[in-house]
Amino acid sequence: MGATDLKVLQLLLLISLSEICGAQKDITLSVLQVSTKSMTVRWSRYSGASSYKITATPKNSPQPSAFAQFSGNSVMGSVNSLSANTMYTIRVEAIDKAGNVLSSAELDESSSPEVPTIKQAYSKQSDSITVEFSEVMGASGYILRAETEVGDFLSETAVTSSPGTVLQLQPYTDYTLSVMSVNSAGRSQPSAPVQTRTVVVAPQLNSTSPRNDTILVTWSPVNHAVLYTLCIIKEGSNSRLKLNTSDPFMTFDDLEPGTIYCVKGTAWDLDGRPGDDLTVCQITRPLSPGTIQVFLTQTRSGGLAVYWQMVHGADVYLAKTSTGQNCSASGRFCMISPLSCGQNHSVTVTAENRAGTSNPSDPEEFITFPCPLEQVWVDEHQAGSCWVSWNKMPLVEYYIAFVKRDDGSEERCNTTDTTCHFYCMCGYTYLITMFTYNQAGSSPPGDVFNYTTIPCCPEDVTIALVSTETLEIMWSSVRGAELYETTAGEIDDVIHCKDTAPVCALSNLRCNTQYSVVVTPCSEIRGCNRTCKPHTHETAPCSPEILSVSQTNSSSSVSVLYTAPNTPNTTYTVTAVGLTDTHTCQSLSTSCQLTQLPCGATYDVTAYARTAVGPSLSSYSVPLETGPCCPHTLTVDQVTQAMTNVTWSPAIGARSYVTALTSSRGHAKCHTMDTHCLMGCITCGTNYSVSLEAISRTGHKAECRYHGFSSSACCPSSVRLYRMANKSLRVYWHSSGPQNHTVDLIGTGTNHTCIPPPLSSSCDVAEVMCGDVYTMVVAPVNQDGSKVTFCPGRIYSVSCSGSNVGVVIYRGKRSVD
Secondary structure (H helix, E strand, O other): OOHHHHHHHHHHHHHHHHHHHOOOOOOOEEEEEEOOOOEEEEEOOOOOOOEEEEEEEEOOOOOOOEEEEEEOOOOEEEEOOOOOOOEEEEEEEEEOOOOOEEEEEEEEEEOOOOOOOEEEEEEEEOOEEEEEEOOOOOOOEEEEEEEEOOOOOEEEEEEOOOOEEEOOOOOOOEEEEEEEEEOOOOEOOOOOOEEEEOOOOOOOOEEEEEEOOEEEEEOOOOOOOOEEEEEEEEOOOOOEEEEEEOOOEEEEOOOOOOOEEEEEEEEEOOOOOEEEEEEEEEEOOOOOOEEEEEEEEOOOOOEEEEEEEOOOOOOEEEEEEOOOOEEEEOOOEEEEOOOOOOOEEEEEEEEEEOOEEOOOOOOEEEEOOOOOOOOEEEEEEEOOEEEEEEOOOOOOOEEEEEEEEOOOOEEEEEEOOOEEEEEOOOOOEEEEEEEEEEOOEEOOOOOOEEEEOOOOOOOOOEEEEEEOOEEEEEOOOOOOOOEEEEEEHHHOOOEEEEEOOOEEEEOOOOOOOEEEEEEEEEEOOOEEOOOOOOEEEEOOOOOOOEEEEEEOOOOOOEEEEEOOOOOOOOEEEEEEEOOOOEEEEEEOOOEEEEOOOOOOOEEEEEEEEEEOOEEOOOOOOEEEEOOOOOOOOEEEEEEEOOEEEEEEOOOOOOOEEEEEEEEOOEEEEEEEOOOEEEEOOOOOOOEEEEEEEEEOOOOOEEEEEEEEEEOOOOOOEEEEEEEEOOOEEEEEEEOOOOOOEEEEEEEOOOEEEEOOOOOOOEEEEOOOOOOOEEEEEEEEEOOOOOEOOOOOOEEEEOOOOOOOOOEEEEOOEEEEO
């Protein structure tokens, strides 16, 4: 039973089971399979049927009917002995045991065409067999069946007519072939089988062109092949060459370079049948390019243009340098870029196609552009003179250095040496670009080398003494300086200022000290310029300290003693400032004399030192009070013979006075706050020295000397008055020494004066009227002719009887009898 019959049987069983489970219905009929002589039908089971009858009646044909009877358990059956390609009416009847028809169904179906006959079968391809057969009437198509002898392969191929080809077969394999006709009803029975073997496969040709005039074809041995035939033909030509070989390779020589050749290969089996053929086309390798030329291009990256003469059959050309760089093109030139600098190379060109590369062309030598300098440095042996230096480079003919300053100015230097000189001013940044040159051209620019010179030293440094111990340093900003350090050399180079501003104040310095100030400009790149010259400046002198202020013997002179803490030749000035006047003195030593100070004045005394840089601060002030002035006038008036009245004018600055009259016979002294003094204990006729001491409120004294004072001569003693004849009176007295006297007789009516002879002790007064009262004063005469006025007078009453004058003495009054 074939695979198709088995499937039909399975389907009928499934249908029968479903009908058993369903409700009773009319019998149904369907065709399962049709062949040339029979039909297989299927019907539904009908309850009560003991048998089923199948009848096939031809339509439109006189052929007899055919029938078949089946038991009641059957649901499928075949009707045989049919005519080919004939339309039949197929009827099924369900019959009970009594022979009654319980139910029936019918349909029309045609039988299959006649069975074809195979005329021949042959294989021209290793995977197919072609079958030629007789065609039959009524067939709409045919089925070619191929089976292997061992039954492991079955193939059915539908074709419409003869011949037909069975594909997807195995090479050199035996197959049993049959053919069946087909129409709408089904297929016929298979024809009588024939056996045919497929041919061997074609050799799998692999072609190469080892040289530009040779093609080598190789293949793997083909199973069951005993001979191989290869045929070669040039593209575009009708001439061909056919060769046989039993080896799995073949070489074709004396071919044209760069030309396509096609090679067809066929294998033959033991029966002498050719198998499949396979054609491969192979191009021979091209000739080597000729006339190679190279040109260096002046591009940014540097390149090499390589030109060549094109050859036949080349698809692409490859130019390659001795360093391994290459370029390719399908035309007559290509560019190799970038080039390695500073090298001496050669370049060759090969032509390529699918076969491979040609032999290299003759090498063409060339020199690449020089390399840029790798290391550049600048030496500044002395300020402003710089040398840019580098190491010598291979394949370099000369060097050019471009030195551009950051303000835009530029210098260039062309040299074959390894150094170049340029002027480098302080405070600038120089951008140095180096180029190397040879016959190939210029190198790419090297790295830009920056060289920054040290910042410039300030030239206009000014130092001002803003206070006695502070120096203000100012300068103009300089190129290249980002920061300034200001140091004073006398204080261990401690950095006193570190700022970006061009000004600095050095304070808390020592007075009267010479400082060496250096302004050092600095930058982050180059550091600090330590070559700047110092600028010296001295601080103000130190302040002196007044040690003492003392008045000398002269009341108008004061000596001031002070310290001298400064260098020699320092001038010290002492100033005394009063309410209305100022006095100064200068000295190079430690003392100074203030002169011509007025008496009775107060001053604030200060001292300061002065040098060429200026004055010091003033010392602390010391108060000064000069001695009081002496009174401009002093008068000594003798009030009595033993008492004087001394008066004087007020003295400036004096608060009290001590007046003294001094003689060898004694002295008198008076201490008072008034401007007069009454002094007793005066001895008459004595020369006195007169002095006055003026004393201030603080105890300062002024010794004042005046002209001497001579006390008046002593008043005479024992004065007596006697009446004389002729109305005269005689006056007697006793003198303490040789002395001239005058006698004044002052009456109520008349006055009388008597001037006795020198050194006389009596004097007569004439014409004295009696009965009158007289005051008589006997007074010594001073050397200047004046008479003493303080001698006491005596009052006398002169009577007109008697010969003598009686004198009556009263206290303060005397009378003459």
